[in-house]
Amino acid sequence: MIDFTPDPRIEDLRERTESFVRDVAIPAEARDLSERPAPGAGHGVDPALRAELQQAARDAGLFAPTVPEELGGLGLDVRGQAVVLEAAGYSLLGPHALNCAAPDEGNMHLLHVVATPEQSERFLRPLAAGETRSYFAMTEPAPGAGSDPSMLRTTAAKVDGGWSISGDKWFITGAEGAAFGICMARTPTGATMFLVDADTPGVRIDRVVHAIDTITPGGHAEMTFDDAFVPDDAVLGAVGEGFRYAQVRLAPARLTHCMRWLGVARRAHDIALDRAAEREAFGGKLGSLGMVQERIAQSVIDIETSRLLIQKCAWILDEGGSGKHESSIAKAYVGEAAARIIDRSLQICGSLGVSGDLPLGRLAAEVRPFRIYDGPTETHLWSIARRTLHRRAPRPEPTPA
The missing domain is CATH 1.20.140.10 (Butyryl-CoA Dehydrogenase, subunit A, domain 3)
Incomplete structure (x- = not known):
């Protein structure tokens, strides 16, 4: 049976999040637009404004509601997240201030469940702290993977010491300016996820796609992986288990x-x-x-x-x-x-x-x-x-x- 009795801690967080959005996030919306290349143009919150809002959220005790406590977050269960994230979403800037916006929020959850301790320390901890951004690269231009992930065409071939990834990706949210990404590629035993540093040779952003939504930092990128080498320890989870981890x-x-x-x-x-x-x-x-x-x-x-x-x-x-x-x-x-x-x-x-x-x-x-x-x-x-x-x-x- 679902219990709808309000949890006192969650109610307090909801009220404080609503106050934060009203007093901090909504007043900052005019700055968000004015600090872009042209009013309403460009993609994503200005990095300086994003850092300022995130510090304000930390000071208010509202930062990272979906992140486990051992990583500095609030450690809310999903029901608690539902209350706080709805309150944060009242302003487009709210989720970015609280570090619970896509795609980082979903990547943090995935890394927390699947990543090794070493991968968590290298990739998850700075992401949870708001120090970095990330992307998730599965979608491809036609005839590749979109709504049907089984059409995945990007491949990863085993080479000495690691893997070589090749393929095209499309509409990859947040890729420009991200520190790393999670790339889905086809391997001989099935799809596999790889952690890919932004400066990996062979990985390039061809363009940021003009889209009607502009709030996400980095926008939506078209990317190419051209014989991009990643070491064996870049595999997220087990080889061939990418769809299960998805x-x-x-x-x-x-x-x-x-x-x-x-x-x-x-x-x-x-x-x-x-x-x-x-x-x-x-x-x-x-x-x-x-x-x-x-x-x-x-x-x-x-x-x-x-x-x-x-x-x-x-x-x-x-x-x-x-x-x-x-x-x-x-x-x-x-x-x-x-x-x-x-x-x-x-x-x-x-x-x-x-x-x-x-x-x-x-x-x-x-x-x-x-x-x-x-x-x-x-x-x-x-x-x-x-x-x-x-x-x-x-x-x-x-x-x-």
């Missing part, structure tokens, strides 16, 4: 995406509520109109349903379940719901909503790709249906005695 990262990373984007959607909803309460139209407040009330009610239902789906999956993960099915449901629903909530909020705010005077336009641009990242909604719906049909498959009739 499942370690997959469900929790999907879910933390949902947590953060629910916070973004709730921000948009609150902006719409304020506008509906103050704007005069047709002889009364905008919020007195039935069509506006319907949109508000629909958004409330989307928010509450999203939160419950997240909490259920979080509970399953905390209980030791895989969460694969439940995280797929949450991802499919929350991705679409967040887009609906922001779109309704834009509609309620009218021309003000699409202007630069409110952040709704930027929130819409940032959240739209979430319906594609971590698996398009259509892929999740397909896999949900397949699993459901398989579970319902007719059982053979018992043989008469």
